[in-house]
Amino acid sequence: MNDSANILVVDDEQNIRLTLSALLRRTGYTVTTAASGEDAVSLFGTQSFDLMLVDLQMPGINGIQVVEALRARGLDTEVIVLTGHGSLESAIEGIHQGIFDYMLKTSDPAQIMSRVAAGLADRLKRQRQSVLINTIGQAVQELAGSGIVMPTAEDSHPISSGTGIPGHDRVLTIGQLHLDTWHQTATLSERSLNLTPTEFRLLLCLAEHSGQMLSYTQLVRCAQGYETSELEAGELIKPHIHHLRQKIEPDPSAPRYLLNVRGKGYILQID
Numbered sequence: 602m603n604d605s606a607n608i609l610v611v612d613d614e615q616n617i618r619l620t621l622s623a624l625l626r627r628t629g630y631t632v633t634t635a636a637s638g639e640d641a642v643s644l645f646g647t648q649s650f651d652l653m654l655v656d657l658q659m660p661g662i663n664g665i666q667v668v669e670a671l672r673a674r675g676l677d678t679e680v681i682v683l684t685g686h687g688s689l690e691s692a693i694e695g696i697h698q699g700i701f702d703y704m705l706k707t708s709d710p711a712q713i714m715s716r717v718a719a720g721l722a723d724r725l726k727r728q729r730q731s732v733l734i735n736t737i738g739q740a741v742q743e744l745a746g747s748g749i750v751m752p753t754a755e756d757s758h759p760i761s762s763g764t765g766i767p768g769h770d771r772v773l774t775i776g777q778l779h780l781d782t783w784h785q786t787a788t789l790s791e792r793s794l795n796l797t798p799t800e801f802r803l804l805l806c807l808a809e810h811s812g813q814m815l816s817y818t819q820l821v822r823c824a825q826g827y828e829t830s831e832l833e834a835g836e837l838i839k840p841h842i843h844h845l846r847q848k849i850e851p852d853p854s855a856p857r858y859l860l861n862v863r864g865k866g867y868i869l870q871i872d
Contacts, residue, residue: 638662657684
């Protein structure tokens with residue numbers, strides 16, 4: 602299935618576009634190219650892409666801005682950012698935008714193709730999970746309509762691995778915060794929150810354990826589904842917390858809801 606995937610290559614350097622296009626087509630992918638960020642953004646309204654390879658530094662609209670435009674349209678295209686030089690700041694910004702990978706243009710072509718395949722596999726996995734969740738949701742609704750009583754949720758949930766979704770609660774309510782786990786939508790004080798999938802899972806994990814501190818590693822395990830060191834987990838989680846605060850806090854510089862336990866983790870407290 603991945604071999605027929607539709608891939609967009611965005612780079613202002615013609616030789617890079619030609620090289621990547623040739624490699625991808627040789628593997629069996631369908632390839633579209635754009636010579637600028639502006640051209641790429643215009644394509645989002647007419648075509649859908651499974652994966653995008655985008656140059657970080659381009660005149661006009663740069664790579665991160667292209668990704669922002671992609672996400673603003675609600676598109677789930679997997680993204681790999683390519684750049685001629687490493688930058689911690691741009692890599693962290695990439696994490697904010699849900700970028701799958703961040704690679705140097707000097708990377709071995711085989712390595713780039715490997716990450717493309719991994720990115721497509723990751724997207725396919727997410728799509729299958731989404732279909733499964735929708736199917737389960739429909740089944741629950743049918744059971745409810747038939748009069749069959751479903752089990753009630755436990756007062757507390759264990760830290761799950763990778764799902765962040767309670768066993769059978771459709772809507773989780775903590776004070777003025779409402780999380781719809783089937784549609785992955787969130788509202789706070791009747792205001793809709795525009796969250797990325799990772800931000801939603803992270804907020805859901807915190808909400809499931811409202812009032813309890815979750816360590817960096819617990820949050821990575823719950824929201825991302827893998828184990829990592831406390832130091833690395835902190836670096837992964839902090840950018841997402843920063844963006845969550847921008848979206849849920851009345852004053853992000855003085856958090857009321859998402860509280861930091863210095864050097865350890867975070868607590869969600871919503872009245």
